[in-house]
Amino acid sequence: MSIKFTKDHEWVLIEGNIATVGISDYAQEQLGDVVFVEVPDVGSDLSKGDELAVVESVKAASEVYAPVSGEVIEVNSELEDEPSKVNEDAFGEGWFAKIKLADPDEVAEYLDADAYKTYIEGLS
Numbered sequence: 001m002s003i004k005f006t007k008d009h010e011w012v013l014i015e016g017n018i019a020t021v022g023i024s025d026y027a028q029e030q031l032g033d034v035v036f037v038e039v040p041d042v043g044s045d046l047s048k049g050d051e052l053a054v055v056e057s058v059k060a061a062s063e064v065y066a067p068v069s070g071e072v073i074e075v076n077s078e079l080e081d082e083p084s085k086v087n088e089d090a091f092g093e094g095w096f097a098k099i100k101l102a103d104p105d106e107v108a109e110y111l112d113a114d115a116y117k118t119y120i121e122g123l124s
Helices: 025-031 104-109 111-123
Strands: 002-005 012-015 017-023 034-038 051-057 059-064 070-075 097-101
Touching: 012 104, 017 025, 034 070
Parallel strands: none
Antiparallel strands: 002 012, 012 017, 017 097, 034 051, 051 059, 070 097
């Protein structure tokens, strides 16, 4: 089980051939209070870089991109009624989707937690 981060502020938790995807604490802090989340449909085939979700906050609307290719096998439908879970628990109950990996090597280029922390410190 390993967690990786993209430079677009998505996180990916890899467990076997399943990737759970969400946005980082940094991303949810930048967005402010999340008021709406649209997740993909179960069964959707996504390629790395495709739109995975839409997040709207009091400040802005933002797309979340698929950090991996594969089939969406589960979505966090609770976010439709409780989008604030993204703010409250970005790494727990605020996850967006689970994707069956088409190519596990796609995550090799992403940052580990320490490298991501260094990356976001350089943004301020």
